[in-house]
Amino acid sequence: MLKSISRLFASKQRSVVARARADAATKLRLRFDPYYHVVDSQQAGMVMTAEGREVVMMCSNEYLGLSHHAAVRRAAQAAIDEWGTSPCGSRLANGSRAYHVELEEDLAEFLGKEACHVSTAGYLAQMSALSSFNRRKDAIIADKSIHASLWDGARLSGADIERFAHEDMASLRAVLAKLPADQPKTVVVDGVYSMEGHVASLPEICDLCDEHGAALVVDDCHGFGVLGREGRGTADHHGCTARVDLLTGSFSKSLASTGGYLAGDKATIEYLRTSSQQIIFSAAISPSCAAAARAALRVLRAEPEHLGRLWENTRYFHGLLTGIGVDTWGSPTPAVPIVIGEKERCYFIWKSLMDQGFFTVMSIAPGVPEGKDMLRCAVSALHTREQLDRFGDALVVAMKKAHYTPPGAR
Numbered sequence: 001m002l003k004s005i006s007r008l009f010a011s012k013q014r015s016v017v018a019r020a021r022a023d024a025a026t027k028l029r030l031r032f033d034p035y036y037h038v039v040d041s042q043q044a045g046m047v048m049t050a051e052g053r054e055v056v057m058m059c060s061n062e063y064l065g066l067s068h069h070a071a072v073r074r075a076a077q078a079a080i081d082e083w084g085t086s087p088c089g090s091r092l093a094n095g096s097r098a099y100h101v102e103l104e105e106d107l108a109e110f111l112g113k114e115a116c117h118v119s120t121a122g123y124l125a126q127m128s129a130l131s132s133f134n135r136r137k138d139a140i141i142a143d144k145s146i147h148a149s150l151w152d153g154a155r156l157s158g159a160d161i162e163r164f165a166h167e168d169m170a171s172l173r174a175v176l177a178k179l180p181a182d183q184p185k186t187v188v189v190d191g192v193y194s195m196e197g198h199v200a201s202l203p204e205i206c207d208l209c210d211e212h213g214a215a216l217v218v219d220d221c222h223g224f225g226v227l228g229r230e231g232r233g234t235a236d237h238h239g240c241t242a243r244v245d246l247l248t249g250s251f252s253k254s255l256a257s258t259g260g261y262l263a264g265d266k267a268t269i270e271y272l273r274t275s276s277q278q279i280i281f282s283a284a285i286s287p288s289c290a291a292a293a294r295a296a297l298r299v300l301r302a303e304p305e306h307l308g309r310l311w312e313n314t315r316y317f318h319g320l321l322t323g324i325g326v327d328t329w330g331s332p333t334p335a336v337p338i339v340i341g342e343k344e345r346c347y348f349i350w351k352s353l354m355d356q357g358f359f360t361v362m363s364i365a366p367g368v369p370e371g372k373d374m375l376r377c378a379v380s381a382l383h384t385r386e387q388l389d390r391f392g393d394a395l396v397v398a399m400k401k402a403h404y405t406p407p408g409a410r
């Protein structure tokens, strides 16, 4: 007893813990409460109950709406019956399972690549695409707007990191030109940018990579299932699959599961399996997630109506927003930003939309460039016209309440 009392008085304050507990940004988040709302129940479709109130989900990346598709659910359930809930270890240590290999073969064939490796998250797949593909003294040349997972992978690699202005080919050309000709280089871009919804200019990027002997990595989380033949993605949309060295993506969007993939030539994928920390030291994807992704891939190919509806809704939503006069940053895709440009107004509009039954997400600087604070919406094949129309009405009300006049209505 005496010993523990003396220890209490002798112990120093743990400054890291104290700093975390006192963090101002966390306190602000908890006070204004824009994130981490709890959805209590969810049926098929975009209507759900969040904290006792019915809301229409306007920002889920479930582009094709397959998370409740009967064939996808059945496949996930059957996989648990056959394989249990988890392989409980990494594939290097415990071996691959048949369902890993089958999913990888199907994905590689669909994407038009020789080989594929699947991970438990897109985030990990993207990190591994850069962290061991590159090394010290290499150069990674990145579009300023690439996803956080790629920045993490780039930093871990130890390579020099160079940035070019978002989707600006003159800027990319200038960065490449100033680097030593013999320095190993990798250009990294998103296929479809998650916040902006912009589609990468892959043909021009491929030409510049060829000119400078640079490898090309494309994170296609938001292009997969959305662009290209049957939804094969941004590289297929541009006809340059063979010119991209590593294509990466996520299962948590069009494939209605959780996980990610890397696709490329066989030798590169095997190299990554030998050298990527994220692959070697992380458990393999679970049977249910792998089976859901594989079944969703089959549905995507057999039932093109989901992709058709997604694009009908996307065109309709863009038309609706243009009519209202909001700034959608020129997005041509189902990833739709509604740029407000000021944090406070953005918050008020987000809150009013939530109060009117529309679940959106606020993306503010530094997560997006200064002055681009936005509500980020995503269109799904499951949205109905009536839901999109009601959202438009609610947005007009919300903007009025926030004393915000959109640029197209000024």
Ligand SMILES: Cc1ncc(COP(=O)(O)O)c(C=O)c1O
Pocket (backbone or CB within 6 Å): 121, 122, 123, 124, 126, 147, 149, 190, 193, 194, 219, 221, 222, 249, 250, 251, 252, 258, 259, 260
């Ligand atoms: C462009 C992009 N890359 C990577 C990821 C990470 O994927 P996951 O959610 O599967 O970890 C996301 C997810 O939001 C993304 O938008």
